[in-house]
Each structure stands twice: as C-alpha cells, then as structure tokens.
Amino acid sequence: MSGKIIKISRNTENAPKSSVSTQTVAFSHYNNISAQLPVDPKTGEIVVGDVKVQAKQCLANIKAIVESIDHVMDDVVKINIFVKSISDIDVIDEVYASFFQGALPTRTTVAVAALPLSDALVQMDALISNGEGTAPQAPCELIKVSRNTKNAPKGLHSQTAAFSHYNNLSSQLPIDPKTGEVVTGGVKEQTEQCLNNIKAILESIDHVMDDVVKTTIFLKDISDAEAVNEVCATFFPGYVPARTVVNAAALPMGALVQIDTAVSHGDGTPPQLPEDTRLLVMEASNTENAPKVPYSHTVAFSHYNHISGQLPVNPKTNEIVAGDLKAQTEQCLNNIKAIIESVDHVMDDIVKINIQVKNIADIDAVNEVYTTFFKGDLPARTVVGVSAIPMDALVQIDAVASNCEGTPPQA
Numbered sequence: 001m002s003g004k005i006i007k008i009s010r011n012t013e014n015a016p017k018s019s020v021s022t023q024t025v026a027f028s029h030y031n032n033i034s035a036q037l038p039v040d041p042k043t044g045e046i047v048v049g050d051v052k053v054q055a056k057q058c059l060a061n062i063k064a065i066v067e068s069i070d071h072v073m074d075d076v077v078k079i080n081i082f083v084k085s086i087s088d089i090d091v092i093d094e095v096y097a098s099f100f101q102g103a104l105p106t107r108t109t110v111a112v113a114a115l116p117l118s119d120a121l122v123q124m125d126a127l128i129s130n131g132e133g134t135a136p137q138a139p140c141e142l143i144k145v146s147r148n149t150k151n152a153p154k155g156l157h158s159q160t161a162a163f164s165h166y167n168n169l170s171s172q173l174p175i176d177p178k179t180g181e182v183v184t185g186g187v188k189e190q191t192e193q194c195l196n197n198i199k200a201i202l203e204s205i206d207h208v209m210d211d212v213v214k215t216t217i218f219l220k221d222i223s224d225a226e227a228v229n230e231v232c233a234t235f236f237p238g239y240v241p242a243r244t245v246v247n248a249a250a251l252p253m254g255a256l257v258q259i260d261t262a263v264s265h266g267d268g269t270p271p272q273l274p275e276d277t278r279l280l281v282m283e284a285s286n287t288e289n290a291p292k293v294p295y296s297h298t299v300a301f302s303h304y305n306h307i308s309g310q311l312p313v314n315p316k317t318n319e320i321v322a323g324d325l326k327a328q329t330e331q332c333l334n335n336i337k338a339i340i341e342s343v344d345h346v347m348d349d350i351v352k353i354n355i356q357v358k359n360i361a362d363i364d365a366v367n368e369v370y371t372t373f374f375k376g377d378l379p380a381r382t383v384v385g386v387s388a389i390p391m392d393a394l395v396q397i398d399a400v401a402s403n404c405e406g407t408p409p410q411a
Helices: 049-069 088-101 187-204 220-234 325-342 358-372
Strands: 008-010 024-025 032-035 075-083 107-112 123-127 146-147 162-164 167-173 214-217 242-247 257-264 284-285 298-301 304-310 352-358 380-385 397-401
Touching: 008 304, 024 352, 032 049, 032 075, 032 187, 049 088, 049 123, 075 088, 075 162, 075 380, 088 107, 107 214, 107 257, 123 380, 146 167, 162 220, 167 214, 187 214, 187 220, 214 220, 214 298, 214 352, 242 352, 257 358, 257 397, 284 352, 298 325, 304 325, 304 352, 325 352, 325 358, 352 358
Parallel strands: 032 380, 075 107, 107 167, 214 242, 242 304, 352 380
Antiparallel strands: 008 024, 024 032, 032 123, 075 123, 146 162, 162 167, 167 257, 214 257, 284 298, 298 304, 304 397, 352 397
16 A cells, blocks of 8 residues: 555544444545434433434434534435335435535435334434545545436435545436336346436446446345346446345335445546546456455445455355354454455555444444454444345445555556
C-alpha cells in the first residue's frame, strides 16, 4: 500500500455509540455509516412508540452523525432499511421523505428475521458522499448526480445516485416497468426481470453490466440461490462481480428476489473530467486461500475494494468448519483476511462490515472473535438476523475495504 490517503473514523455524542463499531468511517470520497437502531443517544434505550417513531429516531441518529462531520442529509447517496415487518414500509415512508430536501437517495428495503435489539422494529445504515475527500486529498466540490429512467421501476428513491467514481443503484425488484407489477413466474423469471431493470438503468447512464462491482442478492428462499446463479451467469458471461446472498424474511410486493448493485463510474461526476477518469481499470481478484465461488472474491475500482460474502468454509476442503459460532466467525474473518492480504491490504483497511447471523442472540459470541481481527479503529458495521444462510452456516460476513493506491492508471 502507498498509504497516501488516510482513513478517518469518527463518533459523535449525539448518536448512539458502540464498542464494536465506529459510527462513520470516511475514505476518499465516501463516508460509510454504521447501522442505526431507534436508540435515544441520551438514554441508550429504544425510543417509546410505534415504527413511525422508531424510523424517525433512526434517521435522526444518521442525521446527527452526518452533521457531526459537516455534511447534510442530501449528501446521502444510499440508505438501507431493515424492518421486522415489510408491511411497516408505508408508515416508515411517511417519515422518511421529510429528512431530505432534494433528490432522494437510492435505497434498499428488506424485512429480516431479527434486529440487534429485540424491541427494535427498524434499522438503517447509509453511505454518504464526501466531497472534501480524506487527507491528503484536496477538497473538491464534486456534484452528486441522481437520475431515473422510464425503463425501470420508480419509487420513493432515485434509481441511481452517482458520486465521484461510483454509481449506487436502488435495489431492483422483479417489477415490469410498463405495468408496475411483479412479473409472473418463479424465481428465475423474477431474477431475470431484476437484472433487466438494472441493465436498463445502467444503459440510461451509458454503462454496461460489466461495470458492476458488487451485487447483493436478497432471497425469500435461500434454496433458490443456485437458480439465481444460473440466471446471473447469463448476464455476466465472463467477468462476475463480487456477490453476497442474503436471506430475507420478506421483500416488498411479495417478491421472491431483490438485487442491490454498486457500479464503477469511470466518468466521475462534475467537475471531474471524463478524460481524467474513464480509463480507470476495474480489478477483479481471487485467491487460493479463500473458498472458491462462482463470482469474484474482491473487485477493486478507484479507492475501494468490494469483498464477496464469506461463509465459514475451509478453503482446503470447501466445507463448513467444525465447531460452534465462534469457530465459524473466525473462519469467515480468516477468509476475508486472506482475500485482503492477497491484494496487499490489511484488515484495518476495512471501512464497512456486514454480518448476518442465524441467531441474533449469539452476536456477543461473534463480537468476541470479531474485535481480535482489528488493531485500530473498528469499521462501520451492520448486523441483521436471518433465518437461513447458504450451506446452513451460522454466520456470513462481507466487507468493503479502502484502496489507497486506487486502480490503474492512478498512481
């Protein structure tokens, strides 16, 4: 690593603090914000009230973090909303839009089996644009570009929000944009529609599917993963982006699948000049020291590496390791460490971690192992409980790592 750009980890007293995560971790032109529960930072307790009150508190916590680093809510490019009941979304939306003055961020909404606090009904995390960069980058008044196309479904979000060298797309449901309804058929037909919607959005901004760096696939039935992989292979016949498959308790509109996407953006956003940036090279990497999968272990573009969801699989046997949750957590993190080290990085370069556990009550056991893998400030983090994980694992972990050397032709 060149060590030229410095990661900044920060906390504020105006939002709940955690001993196992940092509220916001900035690197280059993005801030990664830890998932916020509906906790009053003054009392440390869940706020009293229904899901509308809880949603407001989650957003107030995000706002407090954003303002503590001299940003505003309209700098948010992506919000992920995790709910206990998918039927609560309409109520959440009544509060949600009031926190933004301009174009809404891109968004993913998914119901999960459990949240870290049993009384919580909702949890949200966020990704923030960071025009000032991080030292020694000079501040640059980059402009966030939010866009929509009639060829993909619209909602209470932007279809894509570009900032600097990334486009963050709203998760796509299997909705026919002409009818506004979920397409008929099974999970294969629905997956194809999700991917067609992503393709339509990308083409509307002069990008192609091979510009995708990471997909997160939310499935109602985790046993459908193989069928989904078959369809994905037709959209990514050569290069395959990093990927995480997450079990959803429910998805909007009763869908069977939903796909979230991060996309490389070689042309940057104004006032970056296309001729300065469009030649950046996307670098997909795999290592023998992590389990083989039908997608890339890590995909780097510009100043970030996106790492695929890691299961507790021994790369030598390609089977789940023997042992309890602690042993499985250690293997997941060892796999991430092997991937990170294979691209000349270290665990402390991670800016964001996402953890799915079968039993949310076991999160303390996860944390005992988790903290031993980091020497400096802990990454931003999101934890959800799910009812199933591929290969019947107890835990799955993915990550985003800083990439201070950038990708060619950057020095």
